[in-house]
Amino acid sequence: MDLRVERLPKVRILPRPQLGLRALVERAPQAEALAGRAMEELRPELTWLYGARRRLATSAVTVLTLWLFLHVMFGANGMVVYRQKRAEHQNLQKEINNLQEKNDHYSEQIRALKTDPKTIEKEAREQLHYTRPGEVVYVAPAPVPPQPPSTNAAKR
Secondary structure (H helix, E strand, O other): OOOOOOOOOOOOOOOOHHHHHHHHHHHHHHHHHHHHHHHHHHHHHHHHHHHOHHHHHHHHHHHHHHHHHHHHHHOOOOHHHHHHHHHHHHHHHHHHHHHHHHHHHHHHHHHHHHHOHHHHHHHHHHHOOOOOOOOOOOOOOOOOOOOOOOOOOOOO
16 A cells, blocks of 8 residues: 655646726627627528428428337337237247147147056057957958059040
């Protein structure tokens, strides 16, 4: 930790206020004459601006309203994007509901295969071709594929 005392900066001597005030008073007539000339040069523009203030204000409000409308409709979070997102949300919600129904169906099928003897027997007969003693199973032959035409006339 450094405890050394640094030198204090020297005090700056300010000019006397009377000198600044005197300079201001001496130049005041020149400043007033400059301001008067500027006002005379700008008077036609200021008169026109004062007369057109309602038209300018109406135009500004119209432009602002148009910009706001375009921003609300087509902006990053505008109505167009909102409707697209809402449609996407509805489609995803439908998909979720369909998947939930499938899941419920499969859960019910699993529960039946674990506990219901009739379901177990049905699956054993269909998939594993099991039979009870004394039963005879008839199996139909596979369908014959269609024969290609033997003459060239049928191909045309």
